[in-house]
Amino acid sequence: VRSLAQDVTQSLRRNGMWARTVRLKVRFEGFDTHTFQSTLTVATDLDDEVLATADRLLGEALAEPRPVRLIGIGAAGLSEATQDSLFDQERSRRRSLDSAMDQLRRRFGPAAVRRGQLAAPEQRDFRRDDLDTVSGEDGLK
Amino acid sequence: MALTLMIVDDDPQLIRVLSMFFDLEGYNVVRAANGREALALLGEYTPDLILLDLMMPEVGGEEVVKQVRATYKNPRIPIVIFTAADTREDELKAAGADAFITKPFSLDGLRDVVHEAIRQASPT
Numbered sequence: 001v002r003s004l005a006q007d008v009t010q011s012l013r014r015n016g017m018w019a020r021t022v023r024l025k026v027r028f029e030g031f032d033t034h035t036f037q038s039t040l041t042v043a044t045d046l047d048d049e050v051l052a053t054a055d056r057l058l059g060e061a062l063a064e065p066r067p068v069r070l071i072g073i074g075a076a077g078l079s080e081a082t083q084d085s086l087f088d089q090e091r092s093r094r095r096s097l098d099s100a101m102d103q104l105r106r107r108f109g110p111a112a113v114r115r116g117q118l119a120a121p122e123q124r125d126f127r128r129d130d131l132d133t134v135s136g137e138d139g140l141k
Numbered sequence: 142m143a144l145t146l147m148i149v150d151d152d153p154q155l156i157r158v159l160s161m162f163f164d165l166e167g168y169n170v171v172r173a174a175n176g177r178e179a180l181a182l183l184g185e186y187t188p189d190l191i192l193l194d195l196m197m198p199e200v201g202g203e204e205v206v207k208q209v210r211a212t213y214k215n216p217r218i219p220i221v222i223f224t225a226a227d228t229r230e231d232e233l234k235a236a237g238a239d240a241f242i243t244k245p246f247s248l249d250g251l252r253d254v255v256h257e258a259i260r261q262a263s264p265t
Contacts, residue, residue: 090165097161101248104154113158114247 002116004073005054009047010102012075013095018043020077022050024057027070036061043079046091047098047115050075055116144259145169147188149179149205150223151197159192162248163255176200180208187213190259191220192251193238195228203236210237219258221251 001024012019023037036057044050054073062068084092104112146168150156153174160170171186173179177200179191191209195202206220219239223246224230230241240258242251 093161093165097158097165100154100158100161104158107154108245111245113155113245116247116249 001054001058001071001073002051003110003114004071005051006047006115007110008073008075009045009050009098010105012045012078013081013099013102016081017078018045018081019050019075020079021075022053022057023074023076024054024061025070025072025074026058026061026068029067029069031069034061037076039077043077045081045098046094047101048094051116143167143169144189145171145186146255147171147173147179147182147186147191149173149176149191149197149202150194151175152194155194158248159251162252166252176202176205179205183209183213187216188218190255190262191218192223192255193220194223195225195233203233206233206236206238217262219262221254221258 020043021037021039023035025033025035027033038053038057040049040053101113146163148156148159148170151174156172160172163170171182171188173182175197180200193202193205202222209218209220220237221240221242222233222238224241224243228241240254242254
């Protein structure tokens with residue numbers, strides 16, 4: 001989930017967009033599909049904010065453990081990125097870090113440097129399966 | 142008082158990411174672009190930990206470990222090394238490295254390794 005969430009934030013930054021809503025789609029056994037979402041107080045493209053939200057949504061989705069067929073992350077409530085407030089320079093510094101990480105990943109591949117404690121690559125082979133409907137009309141995937 | 146971390150890596154993009162991350166984590170960060178620069182800076186700074194790339198031109202990470210252990214004995218400076226998966230960790234540990242992190246890595250995982258190495262080096 002963190003890896004997928006980081007794909008979303010990277011896509012937001014590449015497109016110069018911020019998102020207010022993070023969506024998690026989970027397809028359980030029997031093709032029972034649920035969407036969980038959370039609207040943030042401030043629009044964002046920051047890794048740590050989207051990752052923390054995705055983590056929390058996953059906790060809600062798996063409150064009762066069930067076999068999972070598919071997981072997708074999307075962003076909605078998009079707006080064009082603007083400048084951070086002069087009073088919130090830490091967010092600007094975190095954004096600079098995320099952008100610097102994007103540059104490293106473009107050079108060495110998506111796994112070069114990540115946030116969070118991630119699963120081993122072979123545990124993420126399901127990525128990109130059938131995510132078309134995760135984000136809705138205004139989201140990214 | 143903020144802890145001081147010396148980051149030694151010859152890749153400018155990677156050292157930039159690491160510096161920004163640990164700066165946000167509240168560390169004072171001292172950057173060295175290679176082993177020779179790191180050894181020179183150790184005359185001016187006594188970091189609380191050295192984060193060291195193994196593969197660097199001229200003075201490599203292994204040589205830095207040996208020289209740090211031979212020269213700076215008190216306080217003992219913990220050293221965390223970036224390694225490839227096939228690194229001879231046993232030999233490096235014998236030379237004086239405290240911990241390893243394998244590339245590719247997660248920043249949060251690296252932070253945990255750094256915290257643990259500093260904690261273990263701190264007097265109880």
